[in-house]
Amino acid sequence: MSQRDNTQQEGATQVAPYRFALCVEYAGGNYRGWQIQPEHNVPTIQAEVEAALSKIANEPVSVVCAGRTDAGVSGTYQIIHFDTYAKRDVRGWVMGTNTKLPDDIAIKWAKPVDATFHARFSALERRYRYLIYSAKVKPAVLNKGVTWTYKSLNVDAMREAVQHLIGKHDFTSYRAVGCQAKSPVRDVREFNVYREGDLIVLDVRANAFLHHMIRNFAGVLMTIGAGEAEPVWAKEVLEAQDRRLGGVTAPPFGLYFVDVKYPAEYELPVSDLGPYFLSC
Known part of the structure; x- marks a missing residue:
């Protein structure tokens, strides 16, 4: 059975998709901001992240972010969430996705969350x-x-x-x-x-x-x-x-x-603030 067939079979029995929260770090200098701009053929962080996640999930993936950043702006603790029927472990979402991303974007961690978590609207x-x-x-x-x-x-x-x-x-x-x-x-x-x-x-x-x-x-x-x-x-x-x-x-x-705060119940990893070259 192919990976796609296996994923589809799992999706057929899965009542609701899995939801994951991820932390994305990126240097924004080469991008026209976070958000995809379908009317313009320009590079964006969201487009790169969704394309990479879609390859690992073997299905289309759309993400929601904590806060859209402008062209040239960087992030050390951008939180996103996405839903998928693909069954992958945390290591697969992090290490696998990073192999599909350019050098100036990285997934720092991934964590399964329940359907009440929303990267934007749950943020405090x-x-x-x-x-x-x-x-x-x-x-x-x-x-x-x-x-x-x-x-x-x-x-x-x-x-x-x-x-x-x-x-x-x-x-x-x-x-x-x-x-x-x-x-x-x-x-x-x-x-x-x-x-x-x-x-x-x-x-x-x-x-x-x-x-x-x-x-x-x-x-x-x-x-x-x-x-x-x-x-x-x-x-x-x-x-x-x-x-x-x-x-x-x-x-x-x-x-x-550099940081987003969420209710403690979601138990997301704490930001190290960044960028990495600052001492505090």
Whole structure:
């Protein structure tokens, strides 16, 4: 009996498909974002992951992710789920799928979950890190892994500024004009700024994020860090509720999706945050 026949026979007796949660890590520099764009012939993370999983499952596989990332954005803890009638062990989903993926995408782990788990709607909060390389000379090795500025940035001023952004606010000024979210209100639960050598890290936790929200945070904070605006400007932009007053949107390079929290009942592996070259 062929593998396809075996899978179909199992599917005939299986009342409901198996559901798996997977953790995907990817370097986004070579992709036009997470989501498949059928109207455009462009490479996306989702397309690569679905194609690889479909080969291992020997049937079409569609995935749902915790948070769609933009072109150039990377992920160290992107959580997805998918349903399948194919019976494979965890090692098969991880090691097998990785043999079908390009070098800049990897499955970190897989775990069977019940039908109540949803990668997007079960998520309680999400976390991003934005890495700014502040040095006189541009980086070569991480040119698509950090955002470079030749300016010297004042981390203390940036720390003062982020205090105005913590809490539940209307973030209209910090979202893209074309953002499709129904509400601009988000709850920023923690926002830290710290330095590791020439790297400045913006580390943000929130219940959810708006389109370009982190990159617009970064644009404002880099302006403040460079001494071109006072820390209170972050508050003034917030209260204006007008994207036109929010300054430039920082580049996507250097933005990492690093964590998603789910109810403890699902017992998903804990994120090591990342990216791997940060010490904490």
